[in-house]
Amino acid sequence: MIEFDSVTRTYGAKVAVSELSLSIPRGELFALLGPNGAGKTTTIKMLVGLLRPSRGAVRVSGHDLVGDPRSAHLHIGYVPDEPCLYDKLTGREFLWFIADMFGMPRDRAEQRIAAEIEHFELGEFADDLAESYSLGMRQRLVFASSLLHDPDVLVLDEPMVGLDPRSVRIVKDLLRERSRAGMTVFMSTHTLAMAEEMADRIGIMVRGRLTFLGTVADLRARSLGAHAASGGQEVGGQQSSLEQLYLELTSGADATPVGKGSP
Secondary structure, eight states: OEEEEEEEEEETTEEEEEEEEEEEOTTOEEEEEOOTTSSHHHHHHHHTTSSOOSEEEEEETTEETTTSHHHHHTTEEEEOSSOOOOTTSBHHHHHHHHHHHTTOOHHHHHHHHHHHHHHTTOTTTTTSBGGGOOHHHHHHHHHHHHHTTOOSEEEEESTTTTOOHHHHHHHHHHHHHHHHTTOEEEEEOSOHHHHHHHOSEEEEEETTEEEEEEOHHHHHHHHHHHHHHHTOOOSSGGGOOHHHHHHHHHSSSSOOOOOTTOO
């Protein structure tokens, strides 16, 4: 569903993402982790077509984001880290605007809008102007708009920002339901507990390079092996949290990237 093929993105002399090769299959919920400045946002912007790779290719559902962007975009739903709405539109009007952008037939758009308003419990304020919305309300509306066209791939950049606990639960349940139904979810987050709870696999970026790719169990095994090889003792052993493992991996000045095709 998602493929990064030896992707590099530079800004002048600065390399933001270096030789990223990553394949994410249908129905997987993937979490991309890394410290600030690691290249996560650049990766997401290339995935949704907001930036072009300097080298390499990004494909979604077989469509190249540079060579065939329109076809690729029809398969993508996107929730950015800062929800962007038109303040003088109501929530319902904004959803109709998004449906029109995707060329949805009117009867299907009406059904999908009603369904997403119900899923995200937007009915109470769907006909209020967006300028009156709290951050959490805005985020829920953006989630609803990203799913209107029933995309194959959902891209999330810090998806839980501004959401209250009930809204977080709604989103988590929805992501599980949609991924089980075959939707691929690509999520960038600093919320390690959520990544540990939700993700089928995680990737960790440091200084533009993918330094780990696999499950949390794989990361624990790698940490145990590294400590054993160095004669050290793993704190917490098999019970080490993702937070402990993540901090251990990202604290070094130089992280060794995974090779193409590494597990």
